[in-house]
Amino acid sequence: MSPARRRVRWASRTLAALVAAGLTVLLAQNPVAGAFTATTDDSGNSISAAASFCTTPGSTTRIAVGDSYTDQNSPTSNYDSDSLLRVRSVLSRNVRTWIRFDLPAVPAGCELTAATLRVYNRQPNVERVIDVLRGDPVAATWSETTINWANQPAGVGFPIGGSILSGAGWQVWGVFDHVSAQYAQGNNGFMLKDRNEDSSTQYEQTYDARQNTGTAAELVLDWG
Numbered sequence: 001m002s003p004a005r006r007r008v009r010w011a012s013r014t015l016a017a018l019v020a021a022g023l024t025v026l027l028a029q030n031p032v033a034g035a036f037t038a039t040t041d042d043s044g045n046s047i048s049a050a051a052s053f054c055t056t057p058g059s060t061t062r063i064a065v066g067d068s069y070t071d072q073n074s075p076t077s078n079y080d081s082d083s084l085l086r087v088r089s090v091l092s093r094n095v096r097t098w099i100r101f102d103l104p105a106v107p108a109g110c111e112l113t114a115a116t117l118r119v120y121n122r123q124p125n126v127e128r129v130i131d132v133l134r135g136d137p138v139a140a141t142w143s144e145t146t147i148n149w150a151n152q153p154a155g156v157g158f159p160i161g162g163s164i165l166s167g168a169g170w171q172v173w174g175v176f177d178h179v180s181a182q183y184a185q186g187n188n189g190f191m192l193k194d195r196n197e198d199s200s201t202q203y204e205q206t207y208d209a210r211q212n213t214g215t216a217a218e219l220v221l222d223w224g
Contacts, residue, residue, distance in 0.1 A: 054110035066100035089194035090202035100189035124165035131159035137186030
Protein backbone atom coordinates (compact mmCIF):
# COMPACT_ATOMS: atom_id res chain seq x y z
CA MET A 1 0.00 0.00 0.00
CA SER A 2 1.39 3.41 -0.93
CA PRO A 3 2.26 5.93 1.80
CA ALA A 4 -0.46 8.29 0.52
CA ARG A 5 -3.16 5.60 0.78
CA ARG A 6 -2.01 4.70 4.30
CA ARG A 7 -2.29 8.34 5.34
CA VAL A 8 -5.86 8.57 3.94
CA ARG A 9 -6.95 5.41 5.78
CA TRP A 10 -5.36 6.63 9.05
CA ALA A 11 -7.10 9.99 8.71
CA SER A 12 -10.48 8.31 8.08
CA ARG A 13 -10.14 6.09 11.15
CA THR A 14 -9.08 9.04 13.30
CA LEU A 15 -12.04 11.13 12.11
CA ALA A 16 -14.49 8.30 12.84
CA ALA A 17 -13.10 7.86 16.34
CA LEU A 18 -13.37 11.57 17.05
CA VAL A 19 -16.97 11.70 15.81
CA ALA A 20 -17.94 8.70 17.98
CA ALA A 21 -16.29 10.23 21.03
CA GLY A 22 -18.06 13.54 20.43
CA LEU A 23 -21.45 11.86 20.15
CA THR A 24 -20.85 9.95 23.39
CA VAL A 25 -20.09 13.18 25.26
CA LEU A 26 -23.08 14.94 23.68
CA LEU A 27 -25.52 12.18 24.64
CA ALA A 28 -24.13 12.00 28.18
CA GLN A 29 -24.69 15.74 28.61
CA ASN A 30 -28.05 15.82 26.86
CA PRO A 31 -29.93 12.57 27.52
CA VAL A 32 -33.11 12.08 25.53
CA ALA A 33 -36.11 9.85 26.02
CA GLY A 34 -37.64 7.85 23.23
CA ALA A 35 -39.84 4.87 22.56
CA PHE A 36 -38.11 1.65 21.62
CA THR A 37 -38.95 0.40 18.14
CA ALA A 38 -37.55 -2.68 16.46
CA THR A 39 -38.10 -3.42 12.78
CA THR A 40 -37.80 -6.81 11.12
CA ASP A 41 -36.48 -7.51 7.65
CA ASP A 42 -40.10 -7.29 6.53
CA SER A 43 -40.69 -3.53 6.56
CA GLY A 44 -44.38 -4.11 7.36
CA ASN A 45 -43.61 -5.53 10.83
CA SER A 46 -42.42 -3.56 13.84
CA ILE A 47 -42.41 -3.84 17.64
CA SER A 48 -42.96 -0.81 19.86
CA ALA A 49 -42.61 -0.45 23.63
CA ALA A 50 -45.80 0.03 25.65
CA ALA A 51 -46.81 3.65 26.14
CA SER A 52 -47.45 3.12 29.86
CA PHE A 53 -46.79 0.60 32.62
CA CYS A 54 -48.67 -0.49 35.74
CA THR A 55 -47.39 1.85 38.44
CA THR A 56 -48.39 -0.28 41.44
CA PRO A 57 -48.77 -3.96 40.53
CA GLY A 58 -49.75 -6.38 43.26
CA SER A 59 -52.74 -6.94 45.54
CA THR A 60 -55.16 -4.60 47.30
CA THR A 61 -57.41 -5.89 50.10
CA ARG A 62 -60.66 -4.10 50.86
CA ILE A 63 -62.71 -4.71 54.01
CA ALA A 64 -66.51 -4.74 53.87
CA VAL A 65 -68.10 -1.34 54.50
CA GLY A 66 -71.64 -2.70 54.75
CA ASP A 67 -73.35 -6.07 55.28
CA SER A 68 -76.66 -7.55 56.36
CA TYR A 69 -79.01 -10.40 55.49
CA THR A 70 -82.61 -10.63 54.31
CA ASP A 71 -85.26 -13.11 55.47
CA GLN A 72 -88.10 -14.23 53.22
CA ASN A 73 -90.15 -15.20 56.27
CA SER A 74 -89.89 -11.65 57.65
CA PRO A 75 -89.77 -9.55 54.47
CA THR A 76 -89.66 -6.08 56.05
CA SER A 77 -87.20 -6.84 58.87
CA ASN A 78 -83.64 -5.52 58.84
CA TYR A 79 -80.75 -7.35 60.57
CA ASP A 80 -77.95 -4.79 60.45
CA SER A 81 -77.23 -5.13 64.18
CA ASP A 82 -76.57 -8.89 64.01
CA SER A 83 -72.93 -9.94 64.36
CA LEU A 84 -73.54 -12.96 62.13
CA LEU A 85 -74.69 -13.15 58.52
CA ARG A 86 -76.88 -16.00 57.34
CA VAL A 87 -77.64 -17.99 54.20
CA ARG A 88 -80.56 -20.41 54.41
CA SER A 89 -82.49 -22.70 52.12
CA VAL A 90 -85.92 -23.90 53.22
CA LEU A 91 -89.31 -23.66 51.57
CA SER A 92 -90.64 -20.05 51.66
CA ARG A 93 -88.14 -19.09 54.41
CA ASN A 94 -84.94 -18.54 52.45
CA VAL A 95 -82.28 -16.14 53.73
CA ARG A 96 -79.65 -14.25 51.71
CA THR A 97 -76.58 -12.24 52.72
CA TRP A 98 -75.54 -8.89 51.26
CA ILE A 99 -72.00 -7.46 51.40
CA ARG A 100 -70.63 -4.19 50.05
CA PHE A 101 -67.08 -2.94 49.43
CA ASP A 102 -65.75 0.43 48.29
CA LEU A 103 -63.81 -0.19 45.08
CA PRO A 104 -60.50 1.70 44.78
CA ALA A 105 -59.52 3.73 41.73
CA VAL A 106 -57.71 1.63 39.14
CA PRO A 107 -53.94 2.28 39.53
CA ALA A 108 -52.39 4.18 36.62
CA GLY A 109 -51.55 1.91 33.70
CA CYS A 110 -52.88 -1.19 35.49
CA GLU A 111 -55.56 -3.74 34.72
CA LEU A 112 -57.50 -5.97 37.10
CA THR A 113 -56.09 -9.49 36.78
CA ALA A 114 -57.99 -11.32 39.56
CA ALA A 115 -60.58 -10.68 42.28
CA THR A 116 -61.33 -12.91 45.27
CA LEU A 117 -64.16 -12.60 47.78
CA ARG A 118 -63.37 -14.02 51.25
CA VAL A 119 -66.05 -14.46 53.91
CA TYR A 120 -65.49 -16.24 57.23
CA ASN A 121 -67.94 -19.16 57.49
CA ARG A 122 -68.58 -20.22 61.10
CA GLN A 123 -71.04 -22.97 60.26
CA PRO A 124 -70.40 -24.46 56.80
CA ASN A 125 -72.40 -27.28 55.27
CA VAL A 126 -70.57 -29.55 52.83
CA GLU A 127 -73.87 -30.53 51.18
CA ARG A 128 -74.61 -27.02 49.94
CA VAL A 129 -73.17 -24.70 47.29
CA ILE A 130 -73.32 -21.00 48.09
CA ASP A 131 -73.44 -18.77 45.02
CA VAL A 132 -72.33 -15.17 44.71
CA LEU A 133 -74.08 -12.72 42.41
CA ARG A 134 -73.74 -8.96 42.21
CA GLY A 135 -76.51 -6.55 43.08
CA ASP A 136 -78.30 -5.10 40.07
CA PRO A 137 -76.56 -1.75 39.37
CA VAL A 138 -79.78 -0.32 37.92
CA ALA A 139 -81.63 -0.86 41.21
CA ALA A 140 -81.52 1.59 44.10
CA THR A 141 -78.30 1.39 46.10
CA TRP A 142 -78.96 -0.68 49.21
CA SER A 143 -77.95 0.27 52.74
CA GLU A 144 -77.11 -2.18 55.52
CA THR A 145 -79.48 -0.31 57.85
CA THR A 146 -82.54 -0.53 55.57
CA ILE A 147 -82.18 -3.56 53.29
CA ASN A 148 -84.79 -6.29 53.72
CA TRP A 149 -86.28 -9.11 51.66
CA ALA A 150 -88.95 -6.85 50.16
CA ASN A 151 -86.62 -4.10 48.90
CA GLN A 152 -83.42 -6.03 48.13
CA PRO A 153 -82.04 -5.65 44.57
CA ALA A 154 -82.13 -8.53 42.14
CA GLY A 155 -78.96 -10.58 41.88
CA VAL A 156 -77.39 -10.38 38.41
CA GLY A 157 -74.48 -11.97 36.61
CA PHE A 158 -73.41 -15.60 36.40
CA PRO A 159 -73.76 -17.39 39.78
CA ILE A 160 -70.31 -18.30 41.12
CA GLY A 161 -70.05 -21.15 43.59
CA GLY A 162 -67.65 -20.86 46.50
CA SER A 163 -65.16 -23.26 48.00
CA ILE A 164 -66.56 -26.13 50.07
CA LEU A 165 -65.50 -26.17 53.73
CA SER A 166 -65.61 -29.08 56.15
CA GLY A 167 -65.09 -26.80 59.14
CA ALA A 168 -65.08 -23.14 60.12
CA GLY A 169 -62.81 -20.97 57.99
CA TRP A 170 -62.54 -18.56 55.09
CA GLN A 171 -64.83 -19.40 52.20
CA VAL A 172 -63.61 -17.97 48.89
CA TRP A 173 -65.12 -17.10 45.53
CA GLY A 174 -63.35 -16.00 42.34
CA VAL A 175 -65.30 -12.87 41.42
CA PHE A 176 -63.22 -11.35 38.61
CA ASP A 177 -66.18 -11.10 36.22
CA HIS A 178 -68.43 -9.58 38.89
CA VAL A 179 -65.89 -6.94 39.93
CA SER A 180 -65.05 -6.09 36.31
CA ALA A 181 -68.76 -5.49 35.74
CA GLN A 182 -68.98 -3.38 38.91
CA TYR A 183 -66.21 -1.11 37.61
CA ALA A 184 -67.89 -0.87 34.21
CA GLN A 185 -71.57 -0.67 35.18
CA GLY A 186 -71.78 0.35 38.84
CA ASN A 187 -71.21 -1.22 42.24
CA ASN A 188 -74.24 -2.43 44.18
CA GLY A 189 -72.52 -5.04 46.33
CA PHE A 190 -72.66 -8.83 46.37
CA MET A 191 -75.44 -11.28 47.22
CA LEU A 192 -74.74 -14.71 48.75
CA LYS A 193 -77.49 -17.29 48.33
CA ASP A 194 -77.96 -21.05 48.44
CA ARG A 195 -77.81 -22.46 44.91
CA ASN A 196 -80.95 -24.52 45.57
CA GLU A 197 -83.36 -22.44 47.60
CA ASP A 198 -86.73 -23.69 48.87
CA SER A 199 -85.32 -26.99 50.11
CA SER A 200 -87.74 -29.29 51.93
CA THR A 201 -85.07 -29.64 54.65
CA GLN A 202 -83.58 -26.54 56.25
CA TYR A 203 -79.90 -25.82 55.53
CA GLU A 204 -78.29 -22.75 57.08
CA GLN A 205 -74.79 -21.35 57.13
CA THR A 206 -73.54 -18.47 59.27
CA TYR A 207 -70.81 -15.98 58.44
CA ASP A 208 -69.02 -13.29 60.43
CA ALA A 209 -70.42 -9.80 59.90
CA ARG A 210 -68.12 -6.80 59.76
CA GLN A 211 -68.54 -6.15 63.49
CA ASN A 212 -66.12 -9.06 64.02
CA THR A 213 -62.67 -7.46 63.87
CA GLY A 214 -60.21 -9.63 61.97
CA THR A 215 -62.83 -11.80 60.26
CA ALA A 216 -64.92 -9.22 58.41
CA ALA A 217 -65.48 -10.03 54.74
CA GLU A 218 -62.59 -9.15 52.40
CA LEU A 219 -62.25 -8.42 48.70
CA VAL A 220 -58.74 -9.04 47.32
CA LEU A 221 -57.96 -7.28 44.02
CA ASP A 222 -54.87 -8.14 41.95
CA TRP A 223 -53.40 -5.59 39.52
CA GLY A 224 -50.92 -6.03 36.72
